[in-house]
Amino acid sequence: MTAPARRRGTGQRVPVALLVPAALGVLFLVLPLGGLLLRTPWTSLAPRLTAPGVLTALRLSVQCATLATLLCLALGVPLAWLLARVEFPGRRWVRALVTVPLVLPPVVGGVALLLVFGRRGPVGGWLDATFGVTLPFTTTGVVLAEAFVAMPFLIIAVEGALRGADHRYEEAAATLGAGRWTTFTRITLPLVAPGVAAGAVLCWARALGEFGATITFAGNYPGRTQTMPLAVYLALETDVEAAVVLSLVLLTVSVLILAGLRDRWITGP
Amino acid sequence: MTHPAAGPASLPRHATAGPADSPPTAGPTAGPTDTGPTDTNPSAGTAGAGGTGPAVRLHRLGGGAVGRRVRTVVGLLATAALALAGCGVDRTGPAGDGGPTGTVTVFAAASLTESFTALGRRFEADHPGSTVTFNFAGSSALATQITQGAPADVFASAAPRNMATVTDAGHAAGTPTVFARNQLVIAVPEGNPQRLAGLADLARPGLKVALCATQVPCGAAATTALDAAGVRVTPVTLEQDVKGALAKVKLGEVDAALVYRTDARAADREIDGIDFPEATRAVNDYPIVVLADAPNPTAARAFVALVRSAAGRTVLTDAGFQPLSGP
Amino acid sequence: MTGPLLDGHLVVDRAGFRLDVRLRVAAGEVVALLGPNGAGKTTALRTLAGLHPLTAGWLRLDGVELDRPATRSFVRPERRPVGVVFQDYLLFPHLTARDNVAFGPRRQGLPRRAARERATDWLGRVGLTAHAGRRPRQLSGGQAQRVALARALAVQPTLLLLDEPLAALDARTRLDTRAHLHRHLTDHAGAAVLVTHDPLDALALADRLVIVEDGRVVQEGDAGTVTTRPRTDYVARLVGLNLHRGRAEGRLVHLADGCAVPTTDRLDGDAFVVFPPTAVTLHPERPAGDAPHTWPATVAGVHRHGDHLRVQLTGPVSTVADVTPVVAAGLRLLPGQQIWATVAADATRAYPVDH
Numbered sequence: 001m002t003a004p005a006r007r008r009g010t011g012q013r014v015p016v017a018l019l020v021p022a023a024l025g026v027l028f029l030v031l032p033l034g035g036l037l038l039r040t041p042w043t044s045l046a047p048r049l050t051a052p053g054v055l056t057a058l059r060l061s062v063q064c065a066t067l068a069t070l071l072c073l074a075l076g077v078p079l080a081w082l083l084a085r086v087e088f089p090g091r092r093w094v095r096a097l098v099t100v101p102l103v104l105p106p107v108v109g110g111v112a113l114l115l116v117f118g119r120r121g122p123v124g125g126w127l128d129a130t131f132g133v134t135l136p137f138t139t140t141g142v143v144l145a146e147a148f149v150a151m152p153f154l155i156i157a158v159e160g161a162l163r164g165a166d167h168r169y170e171e172a173a174a175t176l177g178a179g180r181w182t183t184f185t186r187i188t189l190p191l192v193a194p195g196v197a198a199g200a201v202l203c204w205a206r207a208l209g210e211f212g213a214t215i216t217f218a219g220n221y222p223g224r225t226q227t228m229p230l231a232v233y234l235a236l237e238t239d240v241e242a243a244v245v246l247s248l249v250l251l252t253v254s255v256l257i258l259a260g261l262r263d264r265w266i267t268g269p
Numbered sequence: 270m271t272h273p274a275a276g277p278a279s280l281p282r283h284a285t286a287g288p289a290d291s292p293p294t295a296g297p298t299a300g301p302t303d304t305g306p307t308d309t310n311p312s313a314g315t316a317g318a319g320g321t322g323p324a325v326r327l328h329r330l331g332g333g334a335v336g337r338r339v340r341t342v343v344g345l346l347a348t349a350a351l352a353l354a355g356c357g358v359d360r361t362g363p364a365g366d367g368g369p370t371g372t373v374t375v376f377a378a379a380s381l382t383e384s385f386t387a388l389g390r391r392f393e394a395d396h397p398g399s400t401v402t403f404n405f406a407g408s409s410a411l412a413t414q415i416t417q418g419a420p421a422d423v424f425a426s427a428a429p430r431n432m433a434t435v436t437d438a439g440h441a442a443g444t445p446t447v448f449a450r451n452q453l454v455i456a457v458p459e460g461n462p463q464r465l466a467g468l469a470d471l472a473r474p475g476l477k478v479a480l481c482a483t484q485v486p487c488g489a490a491a492t493t494a495l496d497a498a499g500v501r502v503t504p505v506t507l508e509q510d511v512k513g514a515l516a517k518v519k520l521g522e523v524d525a526a527l528v529y530r531t532d533a534r535a536a537d538r539e540i541d542g543i544d545f546p547e548a549t550r551a552v553n554d555y556p557i558v559v560l561a562d563a564p565n566p567t568a569a570r571a572f573v574a575l576v577r578s579a580a581g582r583t584v585l586t587d588a589g590f591q592p593l594s595g596p
Numbered sequence: 597m598t599g600p601l602l603d604g605h606l607v608v609d610r611a612g613f614r615l616d617v618r619l620r621v622a623a624g625e626v627v628a629l630l631g632p633n634g635a636g637k638t639t640a641l642r643t644l645a646g647l648h649p650l651t652a653g654w655l656r657l658d659g660v661e662l663d664r665p666a667t668r669s670f671v672r673p674e675r676r677p678v679g680v681v682f683q684d685y686l687l688f689p690h691l692t693a694r695d696n697v698a699f700g701p702r703r704q705g706l707p708r709r710a711a712r713e714r715a716t717d718w719l720g721r722v723g724l725t726a727h728a729g730r731r732p733r734q735l736s737g738g739q740a741q742r743v744a745l746a747r748a749l750a751v752q753p754t755l756l757l758l759d760e761p762l763a764a765l766d767a768r769t770r771l772d773t774r775a776h777l778h779r780h781l782t783d784h785a786g787a788a789v790l791v792t793h794d795p796l797d798a799l800a801l802a803d804r805l806v807i808v809e810d811g812r813v814v815q816e817g818d819a820g821t822v823t824t825r826p827r828t829d830y831v832a833r834l835v836g837l838n839l840h841r842g843r844a845e846g847r848l849v850h851l852a853d854g855c856a857v858p859t860t861d862r863l864d865g866d867a868f869v870v871f872p873p874t875a876v877t878l879h880p881e882r883p884a885g886d887a888p889h890t891w892p893a894t895v896a897g898v899h900r901h902g903d904h905l906r907v908q909l910t911g912p913v914s915t916v917a918d919v920t921p922v923v924a925a926g927l928r929l930l931p932g933q934q935i936w937a938t939v940a941a942d943a944t945r946a947y948p949v950d951h
Contacts, residue, residue, distance in 0.1 A: 111520070120521040136522045137477070137505035171647050172686040174673040176751060177703030186699075190690040215513065219506025220482060226507075233509055237409050237484040238430075 033251065040248055041241045048245045053222055053231060058249060061227040064139065065207035068146035069154075072203045075147075076154040077196060081184065083155070084162035095159075099152045106149055110216025113148060117141075117217070141218035142225050146207035153206050154199040161195020162188070201261050208254055369568035370398045374420065376411045377403060378427035378555070380451065380511070380531055384588040385425070385576075391584075392575050399568055407510065408432075408486070415440055415560065422569035425557040425576070427451070428486040432556040442563065445556035448577050449590040452552045453490055454542035456518050456528045463524050467545045468498040471525060479514040479526040482507040486553055487514070491527040493551035515540065529553065534589035555590070601625075601787045602755055605653035606643050608636075615639050615811040616653075621755075621787040628790045628802030632830060636811040637791040638683075641757050644789060645680050646673035657787075658754050674703070676755075677786075679748030683760040685740050687732035693719060693743045694728040700751035718746040722776070738769040745780060756781075756788040762797055774800055795834040799823070807831055825947050826870060837870040838915045841949065844869075848889070849946050853912035855891035858941035866949040873906065875943030876917035878927055879936040889941075895933045898924070905929070909937060 041048070048054070082088075083095050101109055117124040117135045127133040135141045169191060173183040189196070211229040218225040220234070228250045235243035373392075377385050382405045389401035404411065404421070408431035415421055416438045424441075425448075426432040432445050457465055463476065471478050480502070481488030488507065495502055505523060508514040514526040519539050533542030557576060559569040575581050582592035600620040608615040615636040621627045629637040642648035643655065646662065649670055655663040657678075662671045679700070687696050697715035702708065719728050722742040732740055741761060748756060761777060762770050778801050781788055792798050798805050798819075805822045807815040807830070815827045826832040832839030842851040844867035850856045857869045883890055893909035900906070904918040907929060917937060919927070927935065 111516075114520050114522060118520060118522050166686075168682065168686055169688060171645075171673070172680070172682060172688070173699070174647070175645050175676075175678060175680040176700035176747070177674045178699070179674050182703065187688060190688075193690075215509060216516075219479070219517070220508060221504070221506050230509070234482045234484045234507075237407070237482075237509075240413070 036244055036247055036251070039241070039244045041245070044241070045245060048242060049249065051242075053226075054246065054249065056223050057226055057228045057231040057246075058253065060139070060142075060223065060225075061208055061229075061250070062253065064142045064146055064227060065204050065210075067143045068150055068207040069200050069204040071143060071147045072151040072154045072207075073196070073200060076151050076199075076203075077158055077189075080155045080158035080162060081188070084159045085167070098155055101149050102152045106210065106212030106214075107216050109148055110145060110213040113145060113213065113217040117144065136217060137219045137221065137225060139218075139224055142214050142227060145213040145217040146210045149210050149213050150203040150206040154203040157199025157202060158192065158196050161192040161199075164195070165191045197261070201258060205254060205258060208250070368399075369396050369565075369571040371565050371568060372400045372402055373422045373565050373568035373572050374402045374404070375423040375425065375572060376415060376419070376421045377405055377423075377425040378408045378411070379405050380427050380529060381405065381425055381555070383535060384531075384584050384590070387584050388572075388575055388581060391580065392572055395575070396568070396571065401572065409434075420562070420564055421560055422563040422565050423557065423572055424560055425555060427553060427555055429554055429556055430486075432558065435560075436558070440561050441558045442561045442566065443559060445558035446573075446577070447554040447593055448557050448573075448581075449555040449585050449592050450552045451529045451531055451555065451590055452548040453487070453494055453527050454530045454533050454544055454548065456515055456526045456533045456536075456540050456542055457524065458518060458521065459539050459541055461541050461543065465525055465543060467543075468495060468500045468502075468547055471495075471502045471527075472500050476525065477523040478502055478504045479506050479508055479517045479523040480504040481511060481514055481527070482509060485510055487511045487527070487529060490551040490553055494527070494545075494547045497550040498545075498547040529589070531589035552591070602644075602655075602657050602789070604644070604655040606640050606655065607651050607653035608639055608643060608648065609651040610639075613811060615643075617806070617808060617811070617813055619789070619806065621789060623787060624785060625804065626781050626784075626788040626790060626802045627804050627806055628792055628798035629806050629808055630792055630795060630798045630834070631808035633793060635808045637793075637808050638759055640808070641680075641759050641789065641791045644755065645678050645757055646671060646676050677751075677753050678755045678757060679751050679753035681741075681744045681748045681756075681758045681761050684764050685732075685744035687735075687740055687743055687747070689732050692729050692731060693724060693735065693739075696732070696743055697747045697750045700747060704751060714750055715746075718750045719743070722746045722780070736769070737765050738773050741765065741773055742776065745777065749780065749784070754786040756784055756786060758788065758790045760792055760794075761790065762794070763792070777801060824870075824945065825868070827868060827949075832870060837872055838876070839868060839870050840913065840915070841866070841868055843867065844946055844948075847941070849944075851891075851913050853891075855913050856889050857939055857944055857946075858889045859944045859946040860941055861946045863946050863948065867946045868949060869944055869946040871939050871944040873916045873918035874904070875939050876909075876915060877938050877940070878907065878917055878919060878923070878929075879938065880927055882936050883938060890936055890938045893935055893937045895929055895931050895935060897931055898929050909935075913937075 079098065083091060104112075114136060115121050117127075119125065119128060119134065119136065124135055127135070135144060165188070169187050170183050173187045178186065209229055210227070211233060214225070214227060215230055215233075220226050220230045228246060232243050232246045232250070235246055375385065375389070385403060385405075389403060392401050393399055404414075404419075406414075408426040408428050411424065412426065412431040412434040415424055415435050424432070424435055426435075426445075429445075429447075432441075435441055436445060455465055455468070455471070457463065463470075463473075465471070470476075480491045483489055483492055487510070506514075506517065508517065508526075511528045511532045515528050515532055515536055517523045518526045519536065528542075530542055530544075533540050557573055559566060559573060563569045576585075585592040601623040602619065602621040604617075604619045606615060606617045606619060613636065617629075617636070617640050619627070619640070629640060631637050639648060643650050643663065650663045650665050652665055654661065654666075657676070660671070661667075661669050662676055663669065687693075688699065691699065694712060694715045697718050698708075698711040701711035701714045706714065716725070716728060719725055722745060724739060724742055724746070727735060727739055727743075732743070735743065741764075745761070748758075758777075762774055765773055774797060781790075781801055790798070790802055802819070804818055805816060806813055807822065807828065809828060809830055815822060815831055817825075822831060823835040826835055826837060826839050829839060840849070840851050840857065842849045842857070844850075844859075844863035844865060846864070847859055847862055848856045849859055849863075849867055849869040857871065859869060879890075882892075891911065891913050893911040893913070893915075896908040896910045898905055898907050901918060903920075905921060905924045907917045907919060907924075909915050909917060915937070919929075929935075
């Protein structure tokens, strides 16, 4: 960046009425992170990072968040398309209902999941009786809990992108002989790819930090269902510094991944 | 809103502080000073239960500039929370009867919720003009709040370790005493469908067991008990607290969990608690102490005395504790 | 094959609007739907493409029924042998020019390679071989228009539809592209329907004009007929003529208030009479020889029009006159001024109202 450009970028033309709240917003969001850094035991950082449970929990967190995001993509993108493109009775209600996990306390979400997918739940009981599959206390359970909480983020982002996209491209594809499915995969999806990517990133970030639904539905067992947020919470019980270190690891990994993806996907054309 | 005029702190302060034990300078202006006379002057402490408490404490805590600021914020938040909780509480009592008056703030482990709430009501009945305010939470969270400057009179912990956090930081007035013990039981769904009799049954293949994580007291106790019994259990989950483990039993997701007897009893309808002999090897001691910065030490001592009295023991026994009488 | 390739009676009812257009297009014929904005031209085109269903009527193409609400038959757009050039082209932004053109052939079942070959061939025909690898946003307006044309033609449509194909171009590009488009329309063996509000495009590209106003066909015919014998004010304005309706008696067409326009055509009964603005002569005083084809007028406005001045006249006969600056200076034309107008008989044309 050249010097004149920098001068223009930060100069007087930014209204104070926007600059001040914006700066306060940054401080509000960044200061707590700074607080974590202040409490970080830098001298004992290395041995704490290489402690046995840390890497396991981190790997499990990233794996589960990624799988949950894939699940959300597989179910959420078609749902978003339906909500954005198809008029059907009760569409407003469906839209409201699928965003309920946004406002539901995650622990309640976890209980709700148990009531349906648990041993005594209608779906869980059937899965157990028919296939011998149980979901609570399994890694699959973690993925389900995270997907449950994170999917609304994806749906909202993708539906917004679909509504913003010019649907006349789809008409153009139809006149060229493309059926609805081909149009969706070849035209619609590529057109809203930035929106899908943004939604997936949001979804992934939310899944990575998920705690309440996970511990309620999937429990806490190292290597199987103990993700980083659960490890952080338990570390907080005994060793605040360990909790800080774990939080820092989670933060670093997520910020690195999010920043990397943002450059590649979100700030596209 | 029994006393609408009690809003400003200066009014009740003068009404409470008798001329004999409180110099006029101990009023609102002289109260919050760097030397912090409140803990050496009981009556001033009684009167000083208003919003100036944290500011006094702040200076005494010292430490780095940043640490001080952090503590200020934590202290202010805790004060604000208590002020909200105690909104409209009449902080005055009848002057001159010598008994405990005003508000006593008790920070107590979550497992004490039912029994301490009952004791609080009794305390208020025994001492007209007094109010007991509770902050129930996990012991470690409470210990953190106290060391960060939250204004409290009494701390009752579910584990000696969390109490040690507070005493090591110099926040306790005197030595903590153990007033109750809690011990583990095997929590099973009502009717004990798996017909479990003791710890050894928990190792049965296919049985789903929930334990607490070893970082929390009930998990540490479970590990001790299982080691004592020589039983190896592979739990399906290590819950973050007793309530979590109990919830898994209630929802039928696990067949059994090791929880405290008090928790099993609180959930009496759906849960049966099975005692086992090894439980005595892993008892959980509940220490209680009056805090050094107690705004109301007189009432604080009175409350601790009530907990350790015969009446207190009855309430604790009913809740499933094993009360210990005072020396 | 007898009869028109495209035969339709396009009826669409929407809140406050009804489209009712009878349309027939022969193989190799280019028909322009010409009309003001909001006349229903684009709606008509969308019914042809299957992007908008008919409310009533029918649509048949090459003997196949594409849409007939009465029998609930409807062929979806992707199954119609139709190619569309959209107003702002709608080239898929994530695909190269070649892949845009190959998209249709691929959907028709051509293998990837063959589809790309056909696309390359079509890009060559529109003179864009060198631009095959570019994305739409790297193309100029004229280039994008040609890619859109190639994309529509690459599916080898029986019916080619063009929606304002030149509207998005600047004047210079427009001239070139119009000539280029004309060549391809001439080569196109199927039927073509062009929607435009620009008479120049219509006249240059179409074999036949269908004038649509308020959802109805008000006039149709070849370019010569429409330009010389307009039947509505809209068409008359488009082709730059004064149009009046009156009663013909021999070589005179009587208009309102006893005014009359002389003509060389001998005619009787209800008639239209047209004359160019240059055929109107203005006089400061009533000319001698009180002929009925002189009428009083008030100057409503004067503005430049090419190298003439265009004078808006109101009065019993509202009309437009073009005068040279020299004449205008002599007349000292000012708004509100009273003058007299005459029109030369050899510059007017009269034709009956009924066909």
